[in-house]
Amino acid sequence: MLHLTSLGVHFGDRTLFDGVNLAIGTKDRIGLVGRNGAGKSTLLKIIAGLQKPSNGNVNTPKDYRIGYLPQEMEHDEESSVMEVAMQAFEEVRSLETRLLALTKEVGERTDYESDSYADLIQELSDANDRLDAIGASSTEEQTHRILQGLGFKISDMTRQMSEFSGGWKMRVELAKLLLMQPNLLLLDEPTNHLDIESIEWLEGFLIHHPGAILLISHDRVFLDTLTKRTVEIGGVKLYDYKGPYSAYQRWREEERSRQEQAAKNQQKYIQETQDLINKFRAKKNKAAFAQSLIKKLEKLDRIEVDAAENMQIRFRFPPAPRSGKVIFEAKTLKKCFDELTVFKGLDFIMARQEKVALVGKNGAGKTTLTRMLVGQEHCTAGHLNVGHNVDIGYYAQNQTDELNGNLTVMETLEEVAVGDIRKQLRGLLGSFLFSGDDIEKKVKVLSGGEKARLALCKLLLHPYNVLILDEPTNHLDLKSKSVLKEALQQFDGSLIVVSHDRDFLSDMTQLVYEVTPTGLKQYIGDIKQFLHEKHASSITSYEANRVVKIERTKSAKSGVKKSKQASGGDLYRAKKAQEKAVRKAKNAVERHEKTISQLEAKQQDLNAAMAEADPSDRNKVTDLAYAYEAVQREMQDTINRWEKAIEEVERLTSN
Numbered sequence: 001m002l003h004l005t006s007l008g009v010h011f012g013d014r015t016l017f018d019g020v021n022l023a024i025g026t027k028d029r030i031g032l033v034g035r036n037g038a039g040k041s042t043l044l045k046i047i048a049g050l051q052k053p054s055n056g057n058v059n060t061p062k063d064y065r066i067g068y069l070p071q072e073m074e075h076d077e078e079s080s081v082m083e084v085a086m087q088a089f090e091e092v093r094s095l096e097t098r099l100l101a102l103t104k105e106v107g108e109r110t111d112y113e114s115d116s117y118a119d120l121i122q123e124l125s126d127a128n129d130r131l132d133a134i135g136a137s138s139t140e141e142q143t144h145r146i147l148q149g150l151g152f153k154i155s156d157m158t159r160q161m162s163e164f165s166g167g168w169k170m171r172v173e174l175a176k177l178l179l180m181q182p183n184l185l186l187l188d189e190p191t192n193h194l195d196i197e198s199i200e201w202l203e204g205f206l207i208h209h210p211g212a213i214l215l216i217s218h219d220r221v222f223l224d225t226l227t228k229r230t231v232e233i234g235g236v237k238l239y240d241y242k243g244p245y246s247a248y249q250r251w252r253e254e255e256r257s258r259q260e261q262a263a264k265n266q267q268k269y270i271q272e273t274q275d276l277i278n279k280f281r282a283k284k285n286k287a288a289f290a291q292s293l294i295k296k297l298e299k300l301d302r303i304e305v306d307a308a309e310n311m312q313i314r315f316r317f318p319p320a321p322r323s324g325k326v327i328f329e330a331k332t333l334k335k336c337f338d339e340l341t342v343f344k345g346l347d348f349i350m351a352r353q354e355k356v357a358l359v360g361k362n363g364a365g366k367t368t369l370t371r372m373l374v375g376q377e378h379c380t381a382g383h384l385n386v387g388h389n390v391d392i393g394y395y396a397q398n399q400t401d402e403l404n405g406n407l408t409v410m411e412t413l414e415e416v417a418v419g420d421i422r423k424q425l426r427g428l429l430g431s432f433l434f435s436g437d438d439i440e441k442k443v444k445v446l447s448g449g450e451k452a453r454l455a456l457c458k459l460l461l462h463p464y465n466v467l468i469l470d471e472p473t474n475h476l477d478l479k480s481k482s483v484l485k486e487a488l489q490q491f492d493g494s495l496i497v498v499s500h501d502r503d504f505l506s507d508m509t510q511l512v513y514e515v516t517p518t519g520l521k522q523y524i525g526d527i528k529q530f531l532h533e534k535h536a537s538s539i540t541s542y543e544a545n546r547v548v549k550i551e552r553t554k555s556a557k558s559g560v561k562k563s564k565q566a567s568g569g570d571l572y573r574a575k576k577a578q579e580k581a582v583r584k585a586k587n588a589v590e591r592h593e594k595t596i597s598q599l600e601a602k603q604q605d606l607n608a609a610m611a612e613a614d615p616s617d618r619n620k621v622t623d624l625a626y627a628y629e630a631v632q633r634e635m636q637d638t639i640n641r642w643e644k645a646i647e648e649v650e651r652l653t654s655n
Contacts, residue, residue, distance in 0.1 A: 001025055002047070002064065002184060002212075007056035009042055016042060020056065020238055022231065024184060028212045031227035031245050036433075036449025036477045038234045040216050044068065044186045047214070067182035071189050071448050071475070075169045077162040081152060084161060084172050085143045088179035092131065092139060099127050139179075146175045149201050151361065165363060171198070178205065184212045189448075191219050192474045194500055218478050220245060220503045245478075263303040273297055314431045314483065315456075318463035320493030324388030325352050327466055327494050328373060330520075334381035335368055342368055345519040346382070355488075355495040357505050357527055360515035366498045367397055369515060370470050373496070393464035397471045397498075400451035405444030409434050409454060412443060417461050432457045448475035456484065465493040473501050502527060578652065585648040592642035599635045606631065 001023055008018035016039040024030065032040050045051040047058055048068035060066070076084050102124045111117050147157065150171040161169055174190060185206075191199050203225050206213060217223050223230075223245040230248035232239040241248040273293050281290040326349060333346035342365040350356065358366050371377040372384060374394045396402065403412060413425050421428075429439050432453045443451065452475040459467070467488070473481045485504055488495060499505050505527040512523040512530040523530045606628045 001061065003059040004047070005057045005059065007043070007046065007053045007058070009039060009046075010054040017233055017238075018055075020233065022238065022240070024212050024214060026183070026212055027210075028214075028229060029227045030212075030214045030229045030231055031223045032214055032216050032231050032233065033223075033245060033248075033478065034233040036453065036475070036480060037447045040233060041071065041188050041447065043233060044188055044214065044216065045070075047184075048186055061183075064184070065180065065182040066184045066186060067177045067180045068186040069174060069177050069188060069190055071192065073170070073173055075161050075173070078160060080158050080160055081147065081164075081172050082143060082157040085147055085175045085179060086139065088143075088176040089139050095127050095131050099124070099131075102127065142179055143175070146178050147172075149205060150175055151198050151201075165367070168363060170194075174202075178209075182211060184214065185209065187213065187215045187217075189216055189218065189475065191217060191222055191500060192471070199500060218473060218476055218481055219501050220478060259303060266300075266303050270297060270300070315428075315460060316487050317467070317491045317493070318460065320465035320491065321389065321391065321463055323352055323390050323465045323494070326350070326385075326387045327352060327354070327390055328387065329385045330382065331384075332382040333369075333372070333379050333384060335365060335372065335377070336380040341517070343515060343517050343519070344381075346515075348513065348520050348522065350494065350496075352387075353492065353494055354511060355509040356497070356511045356513055357509040357530075358496055358498045358513050358515065359527070359530065364515045364517065366515050367470055370394070370396075370468050370496065370498060373468055390466055391462075391464050392466045392468060393459050393462065395455065395459060395467070395469040395472050397474070399455040399470075400448065400475065403443045403451055403455060405442065407443055408440050409443065409446075410439040412454060413458065413461065416458060421461055428457060428460060449477055449480070452476050453480065466495075467491065467493060468496045470498045471500070472497065473499060473504050502531070582649065582652045585645055585652055588645040589642065589649060592638055592645055595638050596635065596642065599631055599638065602631050603628070603635070 003024075004020055004022040007020040007022075009016040010018070020043070032043070034040050042051065045068075046053050048066055049058075050068070102120065106120060106124060109117055109120065144154075144157070148154075151168075152171070161172065164172075170192075171194070177185070190202065194202065199219070199222065203222065206226055213226065215223070215227060227244050228242070230239075230241045230243060230245050232241075232248070232252075239248075239252070241251060243251070273296070277290050277293050277297075280293075281287060328348070328350040330346050330348050332344075334344040335342045342363075346369070358369070360366050368377055372379055373386075374392050404415075407415065409429060410425065413429065414422065417425060426439065429435070434450075434454070434457075443454070446454065452472075456472065469488075472484060476484065481501075481504060485508060488497070489508060495509070497505070497509065507526055507528075509526050510524070512525065512527060514521040514523070514530075523533065606624060609624055
């Protein structure tokens, strides 16, 4: 078990975090959460031994191996994919070298009865045992399996790293890390550059990882799938909850509500007691009573309400100027890099105010296509026409890298802002959580999340009518991501968004474009419908699913033809089935209405009990508040079911 004891990080007068105590068990699956800039990545670096804390200690067991995947990394460009991944077996090579030396020494020694010779033999035995334990005989087989799982083909294994995109390079580093089989995996946003299929493969692989995992991710689905414990870091307090992030979030909200209710009741009690003290302290015959009340208040254990993380980015995109009816029109687009054909035969028309999710495997050409749409890449063949009065705002996948690290936060905006908007820069930065001295910070000292917020802030300096966003949620915390999603849902212009974040894409777009090497496929609906059509949430299974779908459609059409020739008996049975469905729906309405009446009675009883409760009885007040909230949640769920039942009745009776 690894222990963190009283860890703290201070930069001058600024405290990033302090007093962090944490124990990580051998099989723990921990999601590390917190606002951008809270110190999540810093904590991982400290555990990995890459940064020293200002105070406190990291206590690791003997022979404890830690594997660390940072957000950004440098790659060995000249080595092959296989060579880089095989670097995971440095321990194997080191042990093999040591074994040769030990074997040679054993052959040369003659002091068979000495203690040093016995120690030598023991070391030789331990080295052999260790090689067997880490599977030294099957290193190439293990490497191939992991790389193929992450999407590499056999032919890719000998290709140089320089031939691959950033996302694929990151996969090689991830493969190297997984091959190390560490006791503890430290993963800082591992899904940032992975496509949906690879994310799902990684989920499956990590579920069966034998060691512990400490994970930073802004992908809620990924967190909930993999973690069974959530740790929130922020300021002087650390929250440690036994459950995934979604459950933790609900618990935090409930806990804060209970605390607020209990604190409110206690404050009422304090005020009433203070009024009595003020009333009687001047009267001789009541002075002793007043003193007893004062002592009672002094001994009272005051209820503290946890500070809510109310600070979150707040913004809306400026109203979009009207563009032409057609935004983009592409005909037989083809893109090649030397002899490599990325895609060909892309045909699509995008209309005004359409919102499109762009999906596809890494390397399929999503980023290349977005760069072509904004004029940063030219097509090899075909035609791409941009519509009338189209004004594009572009957020690149590496947008944070484009920021000048030597400029301050304010200077970054002043460099591009023109007109009256310059007078509003401080307020705009405040909406993105840059306030006070923060605006004078150099960009190079900002966290990844802070840089992402600054890059998004720049998009608001101009009223665009088309937004093209390539992985905009990379580095954003969960709350900021939610705010961005809401702003994009309200944006009245056209939108093209590339993202591997299923939760973020959900309910945002009306269309999904899948980029494939042979063309572009269009799906009506959002990412949920798209994944549903693929039946196993697997991009590679799409073609087979499409065949099935066509066959089903044909069968359905055949069924329609037969129904036209249906007998009178068939019509009678259909009518009876309809009547039965209506009765069932109406019964559901009545059942839900009865439940609502019962819950209303419970609420009234609880309100009365809370009014009569002694405010000084903290446990009772807290329990009553919790019970009331539970009834409220059940009431809302029942109302939702009642509304659906009403809609079902209306649907059935209108046919």
